[in-house]
Amino acid sequence: MRKILRCFCLSWLLPDSAHNWKGEVVNVADGDTINVRRGKETVRIRLYGVDCPESRQKYGSEATEFARKLLLGKKVRVEAVDTDQYGRTVGLVYVGHKMLNRELIRAGCAWVYSSCCKKQPLCRELTKLEERARKKKVGLWRDKRPTPPWEWRKKHHRSQRGD
Numbered sequence: 680m681r682k683i684l685r686c687f688c689l690s691w692l693l694p695d696s697a698h699n700w701k702g703e704v705v706n707v708a709d710g711d712t713i714n715v716r717r718g719k720e721t722v723r724i725r726l727y728g729v730d731c732p733e734s735r736q737k738y739g740s741e742a743t744e745f746a747r748k749l750l751l752g753k754k755v756r757v758e759a760v761d762t763d764q765y766g767r768t769v770g771l772v773y774v775g776h777k778m779l780n781r782e783l784i785r786a787g788c789a790w791v792y793s794s795c796c797k798k799q800p801l802c803r804e805l806t807k808l809e810e811r812a813r814k815k816k817v818g819l820w821r822d823k824r825p826t827p828p829w830e831w832r833k834k835h836h837r838s839q840r841g842d
Contacts, residue, residue, distance in 0.1 A: 698759045704750040709734050710742025710788055713750060713772065715757060725767040726780050727760045728796035728805055729789040736831045738819040742788040749782065750774055760798065771801075784808040787818020790827050 705721060706714040710731025713724050731742035750772070758771040772779040783789040785808050796802035812820050819825040 699756065700759075701754060701756050703754055704752065707743060707747040707751055709739065710746050710783060712767070713746065715755060715772075717757075722757075723767045724757060724772060725763055725765075725769045726783070727769050727771055728792055728798065728802055729780050729783050730792040730828045731783060731789040732819065732825075733828050733831055733835075735835075736826070736828060737822075738788070738825065741818065742783065745783065745786055745788045746779060749777070749779060755779075769795075781805065781808060785812060787812040787815075787820045792829075794829075 700717055702715040702717040702722065704713055705716045708714065708723075711726040711729055713726075714721050715724055716722075731746075732739040734740065734743060753774050756773040757768070758773070759768050760771065761769040763769050781804070784791060784805050791802065791805045791809050793802070793806075796805065812818060
């Protein structure tokens with residue numbers, strides 16, 4: 680019985696292949712959404728804890744290009760955290776020893792998506808990286824008050840309805 684219990688407990692320490700897997704980035708849809716080929720399937724990944732400017736928003740193309748240069752055609756490791764309401768895998772994406780989520784914040788290409796970032800201590804680390812990027816005025820922080828994507832989406836959605 681002890682042997683079974685020990686094996687069960689140790690299994691919790693091992694990475695779950697359903698949540699930790701490798702693939703090749705085949706498309707960068709925007710700064711925080713990529714497509715990764717995993718075997719014969721392509722999985723759409725939404726980066727956990729970060730929110731990049733939308734494609735048509737100021738700095739959106741810069742965020743997309745940053746992710747594209749770092750990832751396109753490269754082998755990555757995905758650590759799945761959740762699935763969003765659109766069926767996308769929400770996760771952390773690593774290329775080598777670099778985590779894209781972290782690098783986007785560090786480069787001033789994204790905000791910490793604090794309403795969705797609950798995984799500690801990672802979210803505290805991302806918040807500190809964002810504060811440093813703001814102080815250094817890198818990327819979108821060159822603007823005095825850049826518009827967060829969640830505000831841009833609300834305004835854009837309203838204007839489409841004719842409000």
